[in-house]
Amino acid sequence: MKRNVLVIAGLAVLSTSAFASKARMEALGQGSYSYYLNDSRSVFLNPASLNDMKNYITTEWGASQQADSATSPRAEGGFFREMGSFAYGLYLGNNGPARTSTGGTFLNHQNAIDLMLAGDMGLKWGARVHYANSKNEGTFDTKNSALGLGLGVTHGDIDGYANITLSDKSEGAAVAGDVWKKKPGFQVGGAYKWSGMTFFADYNNTNEDVTAATGSTITAAAGGHFTAGTAGTVTHKTSDITVGAARVHEVNPGARIMTDVKLVLGSDEVAGSVTTTENGKVKTTTLPVTIGMEADATSWLTLRGNVHQNVILGSSKSIAGKTTTIANSTTVDGGATLNFGKLKVDGSIGTTASSRAGTIGTKEGVLATDNLLSRVGVTYMF
Amino acid sequence: MKKIMMIGSALLVLSSSVFATEARLLALGMKETDNEGMYYVQDGRNIFLNSAYVNNYADQLVTEYGGVGRSFAATATTEAVNKGKAQGGVFKKYGGMVYGLYFGNESNTSSLLRILATADDSAGKMLQTSDNQIDLFVGGEAGVKWGANLLYANGKKESISSKDNALSTRFGLIGSNWDAHANLSLASKSETASTAGIQEFKGKLGVQVGGSYLLGAGRVYGYVKNFSWDQLNTGSATVKGSFTAYNFGYGSEMTVNSTDKLIGSLAFRKTDIAVKYALGATVHTIAIPVTLGYEAKANDWLTVRGSVVQNLYGKKDNGNYTSILSGTAQAVVGATYGTVGKGTISNSTEVNAGATVTLGQVSIDGVLALSGPARNGAGGTTNTGVLAGDDLLSKVGLTYKF
Numbered sequence: 001m002k003r004n005v006l007v008i009a010g011l012a013v014l015s016t017s018a019f020a021s022k023a024r025m026e027a028l029g030q031g032s033y034s035y036y037l038n039d040s041r042s043v044f045l046n047p048a049s050l051n052d053m054k055n056y057i058t059t060e061w062g063a064s065q066q067a068d069s070a071t072s073p074r075a076e077g078g079f080f081r082e083m084g085s086f087a088y089g090l091y092l093g094n095n096g097p098a099r100t101s102t103g104g105t106f107l108n109h110q111n112a113i114d115l116m117l118a119g120d121m122g123l124k125w126g127a128r129v130h131y132a133n134s135k136n137e138g139t140f141d142t143k144n145s146a147l148g149l150g151l152g153v154t155h156g157d158i159d160g161y162a163n164i165t166l167s168d169k170s171e172g173a174a175v176a177g178d179v180w181k182k183k184p185g186f187q188v189g190g191a192y193k194w195s196g197m198t199f200f201a202d203y204n205n206t207n208e209d210v211t212a213a214t215g216s217t218i219t220a221a222a223g224g225h226f227t228a229g230t231a232g233t234v235t236h237k238t239s240d241i242t243v244g245a246a247r248v249h250e251v252n253p254g255a256r257i258m259t260d261v262k263l264v265l266g267s268d269e270v271a272g273s274v275t276t277t278e279n280g281k282v283k284t285t286t287l288p289v290t291i292g293m294e295a296d297a298t299s300w301l302t303l304r305g306n307v308h309q310n311v312i313l314g315s316s317k318s319i320a321g322k323t324t325t326i327a328n329s330t331t332v333d334g335g336a337t338l339n340f341g342k343l344k345v346d347g348s349i350g351t352t353a354s355s356r357a358g359t360i361g362t363k364e365g366v367l368a369t370d371n372l373l374s375r376v377g378v379t380y381m382f
Numbered sequence: 383m384k385k386i387m388m389i390g391s392a393l394l395v396l397s398s399s400v401f402a403t404e405a406r407l408l409a410l411g412m413k414e415t416d417n418e419g420m421y422y423v424q425d426g427r428n429i430f431l432n433s434a435y436v437n438n439y440a441d442q443l444v445t446e447y448g449g450v451g452r453s454f455a456a457t458a459t460t461e462a463v464n465k466g467k468a469q470g471g472v473f474k475k476y477g478g479m480v481y482g483l484y485f486g487n488e489s490n491t492s493s494l495l496r497i498l499a500t501a502d503d504s505a506g507k508m509l510q511t512s513d514n515q516i517d518l519f520v521g522g523e524a525g526v527k528w529g530a531n532l533l534y535a536n537g538k539k540e541s542i543s544s545k546d547n548a549l550s551t552r553f554g555l556i557g558s559n560w561d562a563h564a565n566l567s568l569a570s571k572s573e574t575a576s577t578a579g580i581q582e583f584k585g586k587l588g589v590q591v592g593g594s595y596l597l598g599a600g601r602v603y604g605y606v607k608n609f610s611w612d613q614l615n616t617g618s619a620t621v622k623g624s625f626t627a628y629n630f631g632y633g634s635e636m637t638v639n640s641t642d643k644l645i646g647s648l649a650f651r652k653t654d655i656a657v658k659y660a661l662g663a664t665v666h667t668i669a670i671p672v673t674l675g676y677e678a679k680a681n682d683w684l685t686v687r688g689s690v691v692q693n694l695y696g697k698k699d700n701g702n703y704t705s706i707l708s709g710t711a712q713a714v715v716g717a718t719y720g721t722v723g724k725g726t727i728s729n730s731t732e733v734n735a736g737a738t739v740t741l742g743q744v745s746i747d748g749v750l751a752l753s754g755p756a757r758n759g760a761g762g763t764t765n766t767g768v769l770a771g772d773d774l775l776s777k778v779g780l781t782y783k784f
Contacts, residue, residue, distance in 0.1 A: 057644065057674055057675070057676045059688045059689070059690045059733045059735065060733060060767070061733050061735060061751045061765050061766075061767040061768075061769075062733060062765055062766070062767045063764045063765055063766060063767075064729040064730065064731055064732050064764075064765075065729055066728075066729060072766070072767075073766070073767035074731070075690065075731045075732050075733035075765060076690065076731055076733065077674065077690030077733055078674070078690070079646070079674045090672075090674070092672070092674070092690050092691075092692035092731050093690070093692055093731030095731075110726055110728050110729065110730075111692055111693050111694075111696065111726070111727075111728075111729075111730050111731065113692070113694065133726075134725070134726035134728065135725055135726055136723060136724070136725030136726060137723065137724035137725055138723055138724070138725070142725075340678070340680030340681060340684070340686065341678075341680065341681075342642070342678060343678045343680050343686055345686075345769065347769055352755060356755075356756055356757035356758060357756060357757075357758045368771075369771045369772075370757070370770055370771050370772040370773075371755050371768050371769075371770055371771070372769050372770065372771040373768070373769040374755065374766075374767055374768050374769075375767045376751065376767050376768065376769045378686070378688050378735060380642075380644075380676040380678050380688075382638045382642065382644060382676075
């Protein structure tokens with residue numbers, strides 16, 4: 001029995017480590033990365049996971065653009081390789097969220113690079129440095145520079161990580177004096193595997209100031225408003241506390257069911273807006289449950305999907321103190337991987353509407369054979 | 383071990399020799415204006431970079447599917463990755479020599495410069511780009527592999543007093559661990575009636591010299607490309623223009639096994655264009671792109687490849703596009719080299735993908751991921767992350783090896 005468990009566990013590691021894309025994570029209801037599933041995307045949460053997934057090149061198909069979403073993906077990709085007892089990686093295009101404002105344009109992260117290094121010395125460790133720098137000269141200069149650091153460790157059944165925004169500043173938008181500055185932000189967390197379960201906790205906060213200088217035409221940014229021409233600063237803070245538990249049940253070596261439940265306490269606070277009703281804190285409390293599956297349909301096809309919904313808890317409390325249920329939280333995602341030996345083609349399915357006049361961003365329950373896969377990621381392992 | 387490596391190398395040569403299309407190299411991250419090849423990836427397309435490569439790609443017929451002629455539309459001057467340009471040729475070995483005949487490999491750089499020189503872009507007056515181009519190749523081996531090419535194009539349309547011609551030649555050598563080439567544009571002229579009288583593009587001697595040297599697991603390579611020209615428009619003074627491009631780098635095509643490869647390169651690229659109007663129009667770009675790619679045989683009939691390319695450093699300093707006389711030319715230069723101003727080349731990350739379907743001696747290459755999700759005519763211009771089952775491959779090329 002013990003031997004069978006070991007074999008199944010080994011096969012599970014082999015099969016899951018083969019996947020490496022945003023499409024897979026989204027099809028399993030995990031967002032950009034998972035707190036408990038093995039996937040190469042985990043390197044952006046805990047760089048120590050690079051020790052477990054290396055020697056591959058991955059590309060996320062998409063446009064050369066700043067923004068990234070399931071319906072309009074951004075081109076990015078990277079290369080990860082072991083070197084003795086170390087592993088290193090270079091990832092291109094992980095540009096972070098867009099900075100949108102009305103009345104002026106701040107520079108976003110451009111051409112970002114992430115460098116990773118990991119090692120195993122009994123304790124698995126990893127580090128990631130994120131860097132982006134850009135500048136446009138004109139009547140006045142617009143600039144952006146960003147530096148981030150990720151650190152992680154894994155030891156047996158326990159792992160921990162800290163992702164830190166060291167600096168992130170955009171200068172110049174409508175006028176030279178406009179500034180969007182992120183103060184140091186932290187994401188810290190960890191997970192512990194016990195008795196077939198994974199328990200995890202994560203704390204993530206951001207703190208940013210958007211300053212419109214005198215004469216600036218900026219009227220809105222970061223959740224607040226400005227009076228055009230008048231100097232002002234909007235401060236925007238967010239924090240999320242996530243605690244949860246998950247279980248991956250291996251049905252057989254080629255199929256698994258994932259279940260997780262999370263308590264997420266969110267806070268979004270704006271101060272300094274000239275629209276005084278925007279100043280204050282919005283709190284959200286959710287208890288989402290995700291039930292997912294991943295199964296090898298054939299030797300060349302893996303299918304996956306999930307259903308996700310808030311249960312018992314799922315509401316937001318406005319600045320005025322009014323509580324509102326977060327409506328229509330039920331989502332279903334699907335995805336597939338085409339397996340060609342060392343080559344894996346991941347993608348989302350079911351994201352195409354029945355009409356071909358619009359974009360792919362409408363789920364209408366259609367399995368389209370023309371737009372076979374969307375948000376495609378291709379990984380080659382060597 | 384040595385034997386395995388030799389077998390691997392032999393298989394690599396065999397497998398790579400059937401690839402010979404723009405689609406393959408574009409999927410692997412080629413960023414050349416004329417899609418003329420890559421120094422560190424073995425491909426039949428490299429004959430347009432170094433004509434001595436004709437020795438490695440004999441006995442095959444290549445066809446690239448696409449439209450006829452070069453479009454004058456502002457955004458389609460240079461060959462768009464999603465829209466092929468009809469071209470193709472045949473290469474045959476006789477005795478110790480290899481001969482080739484290729485049609486339609488019209489130069490994007492030449493087209494760009496002719497459009498740039500157009501003063502009057504009203505209907506029927508655009509300067510003609512080179513058309514019905516013929517390339518003749520010959521190659522052989524005498525200690526080192528050598529190759530030569532002669533390019534000729536000639537066109538005339540009397541109804542609009544238009545005529546154009548082009549003549550150029552390529553010379554190349556391949557040694558045991560090095561290669562070198564000199565490609566010369568000997569003549570390039572286009573004239574058309576303008577509102578003022580006659581407008582003319584008159585190219586001077588153009589030179590592209592370069593080569594590569596095997597170093598470690600890859601190749602250090604580089605070229606310098608320079609063209610200059612005069613542009614005339616009746617009633618105006620002659621305006622001189624110059625185009626210079628530098629590309630130096632190190633690239634590697636690392637063999638994983640007998641069929642699969644990893645591609646990696648780091649390059650320095652610089653492009654300078656100057657058109658000497660009273661207020662000179664200029665393009666200056668400097669970039670240090672890194673390319674990471676792969677090519678893998680998915681099964682016995684399918685090869686899949688892809689790459690991600692991004693500038694580690696990229697700056698532009700472009701000025702005075704408004705001095706350029708035609709709006710079409712302004713738009714073309716803007717679409718190709720970015721807007722006026724000084725700053726970072728934004729959003730340089732590109733992901734490319736492609737596939738080859740091998741059916742015996744026939745290989746069908748194509749670019750993946752360029753079909754948009756909509757079918758209302760809007761798709762097919764950028765990578766939208768969709769693997770389309772209907773528009774499966776774009777810019778398809780077919781190679782038959784006999």
